Amino acid sequence: MMIPHEVVTLIVDGALPVRAWREHFDLTQEEVAERMGISPLAYAEQETIPKPRKATREKIAAAFGITASQLEL
Secondary structure, eight states: OOOOHHHHHHTTTTTOHHHHHHHTTOOOHHHHHHHHHHHHHHHHHHHHOOOOHHHHHHHHHHTTSSSSSOOOO
């Protein structure tokens, strides 16, 4: 399970994993929400949750093209 240095650095600097990965992929909250089929507001809320539910992590990971375990730091 590889986690890019940029993602680790963002997390060390205080970002939660979901936000760190989104920023790593240079995506907006709106773009991720569209990929997930949810509203931007619903997605934005996920970036504030330290450990989203497993099903939610899986959906976010799929939107990023990574594994759900890569969101668990």
